[in-house]
Amino acid sequence: MAASPHTVPPCFIHTFSFTISIFCHRKEVSGLKKNKTMIVAFLAPAVIMFAIIFVYPIIRTVAMSFFKIEGVTDAISKWQFSGLANYIKLFNTQLFRISMWNIFRIWFFGGLIVMGLALLFAAILTSGIRFKSAFRAIIYMPNVVSAVALATMWLQYVFSPKFGLFKSIGDMLHWKWLSKFQWLDPDHLFLALLVAYCFGMVGYHMLIFASGIERIGSDYFEAATLDGANRIQQFRYITLPLLKGVTKTNITMWSVSSAGFFLWSQLFSMVVSNTQTITPVVYMYQNIFGAGNSVTERNSGIGAAVGVLLSACVVIIFIVCNKIFKDDDIEF
Amino acid sequence: MAKEKKVREPVNWKKELRLAPGYIILSLWVLFTFVLLGWVIAASFSTSKEIFSGDVFKFASGLHFENYAKAWNTSNVSVFFTNSLIYASISCALLILVCAPAAYVLSRFTFIGNKLIQNGFVASMGVPATMIVLPLFGLVAGWNVLNISLANRAALIFLYVGINVPYTTIFLLTFFGNLSRAFEEAAAIDGCPPMKTFWKIMLPMAQPGIITVTIFNFINVWNEYFMSLIFANSDKVKPVAIGLYGMINSMRYTGDYAGMFASVVIVFLPTFILYIFMSEKIIAGITGGGVKG
Numbered sequence: 001m002a003a004s005p006h007t008v009p010p011c012f013i014h015t016f017s018f019t020i021s022i023f024c025h026r027k028e029v030s031g032l033k034k035n036k037t038m039i040v041a042f043l044a045p046a047v048i049m050f051a052i053i054f055v056y057p058i059i060r061t062v063a064m065s066f067f068k069i070e071g072v073t074d075a076i077s078k079w080q081f082s083g084l085a086n087y088i089k090l091f092n093t094q095l096f097r098i099s100m101w102n103i104f105r106i107w108f109f110g111g112l113i114v115m116g117l118a119l120l121f122a123a124i125l126t127s128g129i130r131f132k133s134a135f136r137a138i139i140y141m142p143n144v145v146s147a148v149a150l151a152t153m154w155l156q157y158v159f160s161p162k163f164g165l166f167k168s169i170g171d172m173l174h175w176k177w178l179s180k181f182q183w184l185d186p187d188h189l190f191l192a193l194l195v196a197y198c199f200g201m202v203g204y205h206m207l208i209f210a211s212g213i214e215r216i217g218s219d220y221f222e223a224a225t226l227d228g229a230n231r232i233q234q235f236r237y238i239t240l241p242l243l244k245g246v247t248k249t250n251i252t253m254w255s256v257s258s259a260g261f262f263l264w265s266q267l268f269s270m271v272v273s274n275t276q277t278i279t280p281v282v283y284m285y286q287n288i289f290g291a292g293n294s295v296t297e298r299n300s301g302i303g304a305a306v307g308v309l310l311s312a313c314v315v316i317i318f319i320v321c322n323k324i325f326k327d328d329d330i331e332f
Numbered sequence: 333m334a335k336e337k338k339v340r341e342p343v344n345w346k347k348e349l350r351l352a353p354g355y356i357i358l359s360l361w362v363l364f365t366f367v368l369l370g371w372v373i374a375a376s377f378s379t380s381k382e383i384f385s386g387d388v389f390k391f392a393s394g395l396h397f398e399n400y401a402k403a404w405n406t407s408n409v410s411v412f413f414t415n416s417l418i419y420a421s422i423s424c425a426l427l428i429l430v431c432a433p434a435a436y437v438l439s440r441f442t443f444i445g446n447k448l449i450q451n452g453f454v455a456s457m458g459v460p461a462t463m464i465v466l467p468l469f470g471l472v473a474g475w476n477v478l479n480i481s482l483a484n485r486a487a488l489i490f491l492y493v494g495i496n497v498p499y500t501t502i503f504l505l506t507f508f509g510n511l512s513r514a515f516e517e518a519a520a521i522d523g524c525p526p527m528k529t530f531w532k533i534m535l536p537m538a539q540p541g542i543i544t545v546t547i548f549n550f551i552n553v554w555n556e557y558f559m560s561l562i563f564a565n566s567d568k569v570k571p572v573a574i575g576l577y578g579m580i581n582s583m584r585y586t587g588d589y590a591g592m593f594a595s596v597v598i599v600f601l602p603t604f605i606l607y608i609f610m611s612e613k614i615i616a617g618i619t620g621g622g623v624k625g
Contacts, residue, residue, distance in 0.1 A: 061463050061467055125355055140611075162384060207619050
C-alpha cells in the first residue's frame with residue numbers, strides 16, 4: 001500500500017487508545033449500540049449492489065444451466081428442467097469445442113509468452129538500470145488505453161499487408177519472410193491475435209513480478225555475491241524460488257482475464273464466428289445476443305452453461321495453483 | 333533517499349556495460365511502442381492516400397486537422413465521447429459514495445459476517461462476466477428500461493458501479509486499515525458522533541487512496557466493453573469503446589483510414605493523458621496492495 005502522509009507514530013497510538021479504553025469504558029458500551037446502526041447504514045449500499053450484481057446472477061446462472069430456456073428474460077415458470085443436457089449438447093457442438101481449444105491455446109501459449117517476457121523485463125528493471133520508472137511506465141502503458149483502440153492499431157496498422165509496421169521492418173532488414181507474411185490470412189489470424197494480445201498484457205504481469213523481486217531483501221544477494229554466485233545463479237537460486245507467491249498471483253490473474261476473453265476475439269474476426277479466433281464468450285454472445293446466422297436453436301440455458309464451465313476452469317486453475325505453490329513457507 | 337543517491341552517482345561505465353543487454357531489450361520494446369503510437373498519431377493528421385503510399389511522417393500535404401473535425405462531428409464521436417465522460421464521472425463519484433463507508437466499516441469494526449463479505453468481494457473479482465450477464469440482462473430488460481435512453485443510461489451506470497464495487501471496497505479497505513485509530517478516538521472524546529467522524533475526518537484523510545482508486549475506476553469504466561455492448565441499446569447511449577467498434581467497421585468499407593485513425597486517437601487520448609500525469613500513482617496502486625491473489 002502506498003504510504004499515507006498522515007501516519008502517526010504507532011507507539012503514540014497505543015498509549016493513547018489504552019488511556020481512552022481505561023477512562024471511557026462506559027462510553028464504549030453505549031458507543032457499540034450506535035455503531036450497529038452505523039455498520040448497517042454504511043454497509044447496506046455496497047452489500048445490496050453486490051447481491052444484485054454478483055450473488056443473485058451467479059446463483060441464477062448456475063440454475064439456468066440445468067434448464068431449457070427459450071428467452072433470456074423468461075420467468076422461472078417457463079423453464080424446462082433438462083439436467084445435464086445443455087452441457088452434453090455443448091460438448092457435442094463442434095464450434096464450441098473449437099472455441100474451448102482456442103481459449104486453451106491463448107491461455108497456455110499466451111501465458112508462456114507473457115509470463116516469460118514479464119519475468120525477463122522484471123529482472124532487467126530490478127537489476128539497477130537507469131530510467132527504470134520511465135521504462136516501467138511505457139511498458140505498462142498499453143494496459144490503460146482502450147483495448148478497442150489498441151486492437152485497431154494492430155489490425156489496421158501493424159499487420160497491414162500494404163503499409164504495416166511488420167512489413168516496413170521486414171523491408172528495412174531485407175527479411176523477405178517478414179515483409180511477405182500475411183498476418184490477417186485465416187491461417188495466421190490466431191497468431192496475429194496472440195501477438196497483439198500478449199503485447200498489451202506483458203506490462204501488468206511485469207509490474208507484479210517486479211514488485212515481488214523488490215520485496216526480496218538485498219542481504220540475500222549480498223551474501224550470495226560474497227559466496228561467489230554470479231547474477232544468473234542468483235536469479236535461478238534466490239529470486240525464482242522466492243517468487244512463488246507472486247507467480248501464483250500472476251497465473252490467477254492471467255486465467256481470470258483469459259476466461260473473459262472477448263473483445264480481442266470479436267475485433268479480430270472479420271467474419272462471423274471465425275473458427276481461428278472464436279472463444280467461448282464470443283460463442284455465448286452470438287448464441288444469446290447475436291444476429292444469429294450460427295444459431296440453431298434459442299436456448300439461454302446453453303449460454304449459462306458456458307458461463308459455468310468458464311468459472312469452473314478458473315476455480316480449478318486456482319486450486320491447482322494453490323496446490324503446486326503450496327510450500328510457500330519462506331518468509332521474507 | 334536511495335533515489336537521490338542514485339541520481340548523484342557518476343556513470344559507472346563498467347556497470348552500465350554489464351547491463352547493456354537489458355538496456356537493448358527494453359529499448360527495443362519501448363521503441364516499438366513509440367513507433368506504434370507515433371505512426372497512428374501521424375496517420376491521423378495525414379490523408380488516406382498518404383497512408384497507403386507509406387509516407388505518413390512526411391506530412392507532404394500539411395497537417396489535416398479536418399480528420400478530427402470530421403470524426404468528431406459526422407461520425408458521432410462527440411456523442412460517444414460525451415456519453416463515456418458522463419458514465420465514467422458519475423460512476424466514479426457513486427463508487428466512492430457507496431464503497432468508502434463500507435470499506436471503513438469493514439476495516440474498523442469486528443462483527444459477524446465481516447470476513448464473509450470481504451472474502452465474497454475478493455472472490456467476485458475472479459468471476460467471468462459470462463457468469464453474471466444473463467440474469468442481469470433479464471433483470472434490466474424486465475425493468476423495461478432499454479428503450480428509454482435516460483433509463484438506459486441509468487442502467488449502464490448502475491452496472492458499471494456494481495461491477496466495480498468489490499474492487500473499490502477492497503482497495504479502500506486496505507487503505508483505511510493503514511490509517512491511525514487515534515483520530516477517531518480523539519474525535520469521540522470531543523463528542524463527535526462516529527458517522528460524522530467518518531465524513532468529516534476519516535474520508536478526507538483517505539484522499540490519496542480515493543484518488544488512486546478513482547483513476548482505476550475511470551480507466552475501467554472508460555474501457556469497459558462486454559457489458560456496454562449488451563446493454564447499450566441505441567447509438568445515442570453508446571460509450572466510446574462500442575461506438576469506435578462500429579465506426580471502424582463502417583470506415584473500413586468507405587476507405588477513410590485517416591478518419592479512422594483520428595477516431596482511434598480521440599478514444600485513447602483521455603486515459604492516455606491521465607496516465608502521463610498519474611503513471612507513478614497508478615503503478616504504485618497496482619504493486620502496493622489492491623490486487624493480491
